[in-house]
Amino acid sequence: MPPVKLFQFRHSPFCEKARLLLNAKGIPYVMEEVTPGVGQVDLFRRSGQRQVPVLQDGDVLVAGSAAIARHLDNKAPEPPLLPEDPQERARALLWENWADTTLAHGARIALLQAISQDNHLRKALLPQATPGPLRDVLGALPGGMVSGVSHLLHHAGLQQLKHALEQLTTLVASGGPLVGPQNCVADLAVAAQLYGLKFPATAGTDLAGRGVSGIADHPLFEPLFAWRDQLYGAVGRDG
Ligand SMILES: N[C@@H](CCC(=O)N[C@@H](CS)C(=O)NCC(=O)O)C(=O)O
Structure with missing residues:
Protein backbone atom coordinates (compact mmCIF):
# COMPACT_ATOMS: atom_id res chain seq x y z
CA MET A 1 0.00 0.00 0.00
CA PRO A 2 1.68 3.31 -1.02
CA PRO A 3 1.79 5.95 1.71
CA VAL A 4 -0.87 8.63 1.72
CA LYS A 5 0.05 11.82 -0.09
CA LEU A 6 -0.57 15.34 1.16
CA PHE A 7 -0.94 18.08 -1.45
CA GLN A 8 0.13 21.18 0.38
CA PHE A 9 1.62 24.64 0.64
CA ARG A 10 4.48 24.36 3.09
CA HIS A 11 3.60 27.42 5.15
CA SER A 12 -0.19 27.09 5.15
CA PRO A 13 -1.61 26.69 8.68
CA PHE A 14 -4.33 24.37 7.32
CA CYS A 15 -1.65 22.16 5.80
CA GLU A 16 0.21 22.28 9.10
CA LYS A 17 -3.01 21.06 10.71
CA ALA A 18 -3.18 18.16 8.25
CA ARG A 19 0.47 17.29 8.99
CA LEU A 20 -0.21 17.41 12.74
CA LEU A 21 -3.23 15.13 12.29
CA LEU A 22 -1.18 12.61 10.31
CA ASN A 23 1.58 12.76 12.90
CA ALA A 24 -0.89 12.30 15.75
CA LYS A 25 -2.25 9.21 14.00
CA GLY A 26 1.23 7.87 13.28
CA ILE A 27 0.32 7.51 9.60
CA PRO A 28 3.34 7.83 7.28
CA TYR A 29 2.82 10.30 4.44
CA VAL A 30 4.58 11.97 1.58
CA MET A 31 4.12 15.62 0.72
CA GLU A 32 3.67 17.20 -2.66
CA GLU A 33 4.15 20.95 -2.81
CA VAL A 34 1.45 22.57 -4.93
CA THR A 35 2.55 25.50 -7.08
CA PRO A 36 0.17 28.41 -6.45
CA GLY A 37 -1.87 29.12 -9.55
CA VAL A 38 -0.83 26.51 -12.07
CA GLY A 39 -0.64 23.68 -9.54
CA GLN A 40 -4.06 24.59 -8.22
CA VAL A 41 -5.55 24.14 -11.69
CA ASP A 42 -4.26 20.58 -11.60
CA LEU A 43 -5.60 20.17 -8.06
CA PHE A 44 -9.00 21.40 -9.24
CA ARG A 45 -9.00 18.79 -11.98
CA ARG A 46 -8.30 16.06 -9.46
CA SER A 47 -10.37 17.15 -6.47
CA GLY A 48 -13.03 19.53 -7.79
CA GLN A 49 -11.68 22.44 -5.75
CA ARG A 50 -8.48 24.48 -5.71
CA GLN A 51 -7.48 24.74 -2.07
CA VAL A 52 -4.92 22.81 -0.07
CA PRO A 53 -4.66 20.62 1.93
CA VAL A 54 -5.85 17.65 -0.12
CA LEU A 55 -5.09 14.13 1.03
CA GLN A 56 -4.76 11.31 -1.44
CA ASP A 57 -5.36 7.92 0.13
CA GLY A 58 -5.31 5.29 -2.61
CA ASP A 59 -8.09 6.25 -5.00
CA VAL A 60 -9.75 8.55 -2.48
CA LEU A 61 -9.12 12.31 -2.46
CA VAL A 62 -10.09 14.25 0.64
CA ALA A 63 -10.13 18.06 0.50
CA GLY A 64 -10.05 20.29 3.57
CA SER A 65 -8.44 19.79 6.95
CA ALA A 66 -11.66 18.92 8.83
CA ALA A 67 -12.65 16.31 6.23
CA ILE A 68 -9.10 14.94 6.44
CA ALA A 69 -9.46 14.61 10.23
CA ARG A 70 -12.73 12.65 9.82
CA HIS A 71 -11.15 10.48 7.13
CA LEU A 72 -8.16 9.64 9.31
CA ASP A 73 -10.41 8.67 12.24
CA ASN A 74 -12.31 6.29 9.93
CA LYS A 75 -9.11 4.89 8.49
CA ALA A 76 -7.33 4.33 11.81
CA PRO A 77 -9.60 4.66 14.86
CA GLU A 78 -6.68 4.63 17.35
CA PRO A 79 -5.66 7.03 18.72
CA PRO A 80 -8.91 8.95 18.16
CA LEU A 81 -8.79 12.58 17.05
CA LEU A 82 -12.34 13.04 18.35
CA PRO A 83 -13.56 12.04 21.80
CA GLU A 84 -16.08 9.19 22.02
CA ASP A 85 -18.35 10.92 24.51
N1 LIG B 1 -11.34 25.13 5.15
C1 LIG B 1 -10.13 24.73 4.50
C2 LIG B 1 -9.29 25.98 4.24
C3 LIG B 1 -8.09 25.70 3.38
C4 LIG B 1 -7.41 26.98 2.92
O1 LIG B 1 -7.84 28.11 3.22
N2 LIG B 1 -6.33 26.79 2.15
C5 LIG B 1 -5.58 27.90 1.63
C6 LIG B 1 -4.12 27.83 2.07
S1 LIG B 1 -3.97 28.33 3.77
C7 LIG B 1 -5.56 27.82 0.11
O2 LIG B 1 -5.51 26.76 -0.47
N3 LIG B 1 -5.58 28.99 -0.53
C8 LIG B 1 -5.46 29.07 -1.95
C9 LIG B 1 -6.72 29.54 -2.60
O3 LIG B 1 -7.71 29.79 -1.91
O4 LIG B 1 -6.69 29.66 -3.83
C10 LIG B 1 -9.40 23.71 5.37
O5 LIG B 1 -9.77 23.55 6.54
O6 LIG B 1 -8.50 23.01 4.88
Whole structure:
Protein backbone atom coordinates (compact mmCIF):
# COMPACT_ATOMS: atom_id res chain seq x y z
CA MET A 1 0.00 0.00 0.00
CA PRO A 2 1.68 3.31 -1.02
CA PRO A 3 1.79 5.95 1.71
CA VAL A 4 -0.87 8.63 1.72
CA LYS A 5 0.05 11.82 -0.09
CA LEU A 6 -0.57 15.34 1.16
CA PHE A 7 -0.94 18.08 -1.45
CA GLN A 8 0.13 21.18 0.38
CA PHE A 9 1.62 24.64 0.64
CA ARG A 10 4.48 24.36 3.09
CA HIS A 11 3.60 27.42 5.15
CA SER A 12 -0.19 27.09 5.15
CA PRO A 13 -1.61 26.69 8.68
CA PHE A 14 -4.33 24.37 7.32
CA CYS A 15 -1.65 22.16 5.80
CA GLU A 16 0.21 22.28 9.10
CA LYS A 17 -3.01 21.06 10.71
CA ALA A 18 -3.18 18.16 8.25
CA ARG A 19 0.47 17.29 8.99
CA LEU A 20 -0.21 17.41 12.74
CA LEU A 21 -3.23 15.13 12.29
CA LEU A 22 -1.18 12.61 10.31
CA ASN A 23 1.58 12.76 12.90
CA ALA A 24 -0.89 12.30 15.75
CA LYS A 25 -2.25 9.21 14.00
CA GLY A 26 1.23 7.87 13.28
CA ILE A 27 0.32 7.51 9.60
CA PRO A 28 3.34 7.83 7.28
CA TYR A 29 2.82 10.30 4.44
CA VAL A 30 4.58 11.97 1.58
CA MET A 31 4.12 15.62 0.72
CA GLU A 32 3.67 17.20 -2.66
CA GLU A 33 4.15 20.95 -2.81
CA VAL A 34 1.45 22.57 -4.93
CA THR A 35 2.55 25.50 -7.08
CA PRO A 36 0.17 28.41 -6.45
CA GLY A 37 -1.87 29.12 -9.55
CA VAL A 38 -0.83 26.51 -12.07
CA GLY A 39 -0.64 23.68 -9.54
CA GLN A 40 -4.06 24.59 -8.22
CA VAL A 41 -5.55 24.14 -11.69
CA ASP A 42 -4.26 20.58 -11.60
CA LEU A 43 -5.60 20.17 -8.06
CA PHE A 44 -9.00 21.40 -9.24
CA ARG A 45 -9.00 18.79 -11.98
CA ARG A 46 -8.30 16.06 -9.46
CA SER A 47 -10.37 17.15 -6.47
CA GLY A 48 -13.03 19.53 -7.79
CA GLN A 49 -11.68 22.44 -5.75
CA ARG A 50 -8.48 24.48 -5.71
CA GLN A 51 -7.48 24.74 -2.07
CA VAL A 52 -4.92 22.81 -0.07
CA PRO A 53 -4.66 20.62 1.93
CA VAL A 54 -5.85 17.65 -0.12
CA LEU A 55 -5.09 14.13 1.03
CA GLN A 56 -4.76 11.31 -1.44
CA ASP A 57 -5.36 7.92 0.13
CA GLY A 58 -5.31 5.29 -2.61
CA ASP A 59 -8.09 6.25 -5.00
CA VAL A 60 -9.75 8.55 -2.48
CA LEU A 61 -9.12 12.31 -2.46
CA VAL A 62 -10.09 14.25 0.64
CA ALA A 63 -10.13 18.06 0.50
CA GLY A 64 -10.05 20.29 3.57
CA SER A 65 -8.44 19.79 6.95
CA ALA A 66 -11.66 18.92 8.83
CA ALA A 67 -12.65 16.31 6.23
CA ILE A 68 -9.10 14.94 6.44
CA ALA A 69 -9.46 14.61 10.23
CA ARG A 70 -12.73 12.65 9.82
CA HIS A 71 -11.15 10.48 7.13
CA LEU A 72 -8.16 9.64 9.31
CA ASP A 73 -10.41 8.67 12.24
CA ASN A 74 -12.31 6.29 9.93
CA LYS A 75 -9.11 4.89 8.49
CA ALA A 76 -7.33 4.33 11.81
CA PRO A 77 -9.60 4.66 14.86
CA GLU A 78 -6.68 4.63 17.35
CA PRO A 79 -5.66 7.03 18.72
CA PRO A 80 -8.91 8.95 18.16
CA LEU A 81 -8.79 12.58 17.05
CA LEU A 82 -12.34 13.04 18.35
CA PRO A 83 -13.56 12.04 21.80
CA GLU A 84 -16.08 9.19 22.02
CA ASP A 85 -18.35 10.92 24.51
CA PRO A 86 -20.99 12.82 22.45
CA GLN A 87 -20.76 16.03 24.48
CA GLU A 88 -16.97 16.09 24.46
CA ARG A 89 -17.12 15.32 20.77
CA ALA A 90 -19.46 18.23 20.15
CA ARG A 91 -17.13 20.50 22.11
CA ALA A 92 -14.13 19.33 20.11
CA LEU A 93 -15.94 19.93 16.81
CA LEU A 94 -16.92 23.45 17.89
CA TRP A 95 -13.33 24.18 18.90
CA GLU A 96 -12.09 22.88 15.57
CA ASN A 97 -14.58 25.04 13.73
CA TRP A 98 -13.57 28.12 15.74
CA ALA A 99 -9.89 27.50 15.05
CA ASP A 100 -10.50 26.95 11.34
CA THR A 101 -12.56 30.12 10.97
CA THR A 102 -12.25 32.88 13.58
CA LEU A 103 -8.74 32.08 14.78
CA ALA A 104 -7.53 31.40 11.23
CA HIS A 105 -8.92 34.73 10.05
CA GLY A 106 -7.32 36.71 12.87
CA ALA A 107 -4.00 34.95 12.52
CA ARG A 108 -3.99 35.55 8.77
CA ILE A 109 -4.59 39.27 9.20
CA ALA A 110 -1.86 39.49 11.83
CA LEU A 111 0.64 37.65 9.64
CA LEU A 112 -0.17 39.79 6.61
CA GLN A 113 0.50 42.89 8.63
CA ALA A 114 3.70 41.46 10.10
CA ILE A 115 4.97 40.53 6.65
CA SER A 116 4.34 44.03 5.42
CA GLN A 117 6.46 45.43 8.26
CA ASP A 118 9.19 42.83 8.66
CA ASN A 119 11.79 42.46 5.92
CA HIS A 120 13.23 39.27 7.31
CA LEU A 121 9.84 37.61 7.48
CA ARG A 122 9.06 38.72 3.94
CA LYS A 123 12.36 37.40 2.60
CA ALA A 124 12.03 34.12 4.47
CA LEU A 125 8.50 33.49 3.24
CA LEU A 126 8.24 34.94 -0.23
CA PRO A 127 11.03 33.13 -2.10
CA GLN A 128 9.20 29.86 -1.52
CA ALA A 129 6.21 28.79 -3.54
CA THR A 130 3.78 31.38 -2.22
CA PRO A 131 0.81 30.11 -0.20
CA GLY A 132 -2.59 31.78 -0.45
CA PRO A 133 -2.21 34.44 2.22
CA LEU A 134 1.16 35.44 0.81
CA ARG A 135 -0.16 35.76 -2.70
CA ASP A 136 -2.63 38.20 -1.21
CA VAL A 137 0.26 40.05 0.39
CA LEU A 138 1.97 40.40 -2.95
CA GLY A 139 -1.21 41.94 -4.32
CA ALA A 140 -1.68 44.12 -1.27
CA LEU A 141 1.87 45.44 -1.20
CA PRO A 142 2.51 47.73 -4.13
CA GLY A 143 6.13 48.71 -3.70
CA GLY A 144 6.30 46.72 -0.48
CA MET A 145 4.06 49.15 1.38
CA VAL A 146 0.74 48.72 3.09
CA SER A 147 -1.42 51.81 3.14
CA GLY A 148 -2.44 53.43 6.43
CA VAL A 149 -6.05 52.68 5.60
CA SER A 150 -5.54 48.93 5.56
CA HIS A 151 -3.77 49.19 8.92
CA LEU A 152 -6.86 50.85 10.36
CA LEU A 153 -9.13 48.25 8.83
CA HIS A 154 -7.12 45.48 10.42
CA HIS A 155 -6.78 47.05 13.84
CA ALA A 156 -10.04 45.70 15.33
CA GLY A 157 -9.28 42.23 14.02
CA LEU A 158 -5.85 42.27 15.64
CA GLN A 159 -7.29 43.35 18.98
CA GLN A 160 -9.86 40.56 18.83
CA LEU A 161 -7.10 38.08 18.05
CA LYS A 162 -5.05 39.22 21.03
CA HIS A 163 -8.08 38.89 23.31
CA ALA A 164 -8.69 35.37 22.05
CA LEU A 165 -5.03 34.47 22.55
CA GLU A 166 -5.21 35.74 26.13
CA GLN A 167 -8.18 33.45 26.83
CA LEU A 168 -6.38 30.54 25.18
CA THR A 169 -3.29 31.21 27.27
CA THR A 170 -5.39 31.01 30.42
CA LEU A 171 -7.04 27.78 29.26
CA VAL A 172 -3.78 25.98 28.48
CA ALA A 173 -1.96 27.22 31.58
CA SER A 174 -2.56 23.85 33.25
CA GLY A 175 -0.70 22.19 30.38
CA GLY A 176 -3.66 19.90 29.68
CA PRO A 177 -5.66 19.49 26.49
CA LEU A 178 -8.38 22.02 25.60
CA VAL A 179 -10.88 19.22 25.16
CA GLY A 180 -11.10 15.46 25.51
CA PRO A 181 -8.17 13.10 25.09
CA GLN A 182 -4.54 14.01 24.49
CA ASN A 183 -3.85 15.19 20.93
CA CYS A 184 -7.51 15.83 20.22
CA VAL A 185 -8.39 17.53 16.94
CA ALA A 186 -9.42 20.63 18.91
CA ASP A 187 -5.91 21.13 20.25
CA LEU A 188 -4.27 20.31 16.94
CA ALA A 189 -6.51 22.73 15.03
CA VAL A 190 -5.73 25.55 17.46
CA ALA A 191 -2.00 24.77 17.48
CA ALA A 192 -1.92 24.77 13.67
CA GLN A 193 -3.39 28.27 13.46
CA LEU A 194 -0.66 29.58 15.78
CA TYR A 195 1.82 28.65 13.02
CA GLY A 196 2.43 32.12 11.55
CA LEU A 197 1.97 33.97 14.81
CA LYS A 198 5.17 32.38 16.08
CA PHE A 199 6.69 29.92 13.67
CA PRO A 200 7.50 26.50 15.16
CA ALA A 201 10.80 24.71 14.57
CA THR A 202 9.23 22.78 11.67
CA ALA A 203 8.97 26.04 9.66
CA GLY A 204 12.76 25.99 9.25
CA THR A 205 15.62 27.86 10.87
CA ASP A 206 14.90 31.10 8.98
CA LEU A 207 11.44 31.36 10.51
CA ALA A 208 11.47 29.38 13.78
CA GLY A 209 10.67 31.61 16.75
CA ARG A 210 9.85 34.61 14.56
CA GLY A 211 6.35 35.78 13.78
CA VAL A 212 4.03 38.61 14.60
CA SER A 213 5.72 41.16 16.81
CA GLY A 214 3.68 41.92 19.89
CA ILE A 215 2.55 38.28 19.91
CA ALA A 216 5.58 36.07 19.15
CA ASP A 217 7.75 38.12 21.51
CA HIS A 218 5.18 39.01 24.17
CA PRO A 219 5.79 37.32 27.56
CA LEU A 220 2.02 37.08 28.09
CA PHE A 221 1.74 34.52 25.30
CA GLU A 222 4.83 32.49 26.20
CA PRO A 223 2.80 29.75 27.96
CA LEU A 224 0.58 29.43 24.89
CA PHE A 225 3.50 28.82 22.53
CA ALA A 226 5.13 26.54 25.11
CA TRP A 227 1.88 24.52 25.14
CA ARG A 228 1.93 24.44 21.33
CA ASP A 229 5.56 23.28 21.26
CA GLN A 230 4.81 20.60 23.83
CA LEU A 231 1.93 19.36 21.68
CA TYR A 232 4.24 19.22 18.68
CA GLY A 233 6.60 17.09 20.76
CA ALA A 234 3.76 14.82 21.88
CA VAL A 235 2.80 14.01 18.29
CA GLY A 236 6.41 13.76 17.16
CA ARG A 237 6.42 16.88 15.03
CA ASP A 238 9.22 18.74 16.70
CA GLY A 239 12.12 18.39 14.30
N1 LIG B 1 -11.34 25.13 5.15
C1 LIG B 1 -10.13 24.73 4.50
C2 LIG B 1 -9.29 25.98 4.24
C3 LIG B 1 -8.09 25.70 3.38
C4 LIG B 1 -7.41 26.98 2.92
O1 LIG B 1 -7.84 28.11 3.22
N2 LIG B 1 -6.33 26.79 2.15
C5 LIG B 1 -5.58 27.90 1.63
C6 LIG B 1 -4.12 27.83 2.07
S1 LIG B 1 -3.97 28.33 3.77
C7 LIG B 1 -5.56 27.82 0.11
O2 LIG B 1 -5.51 26.76 -0.47
N3 LIG B 1 -5.58 28.99 -0.53
C8 LIG B 1 -5.46 29.07 -1.95
C9 LIG B 1 -6.72 29.54 -2.60
O3 LIG B 1 -7.71 29.79 -1.91
O4 LIG B 1 -6.69 29.66 -3.83
C10 LIG B 1 -9.40 23.71 5.37
O5 LIG B 1 -9.77 23.55 6.54
O6 LIG B 1 -8.50 23.01 4.88
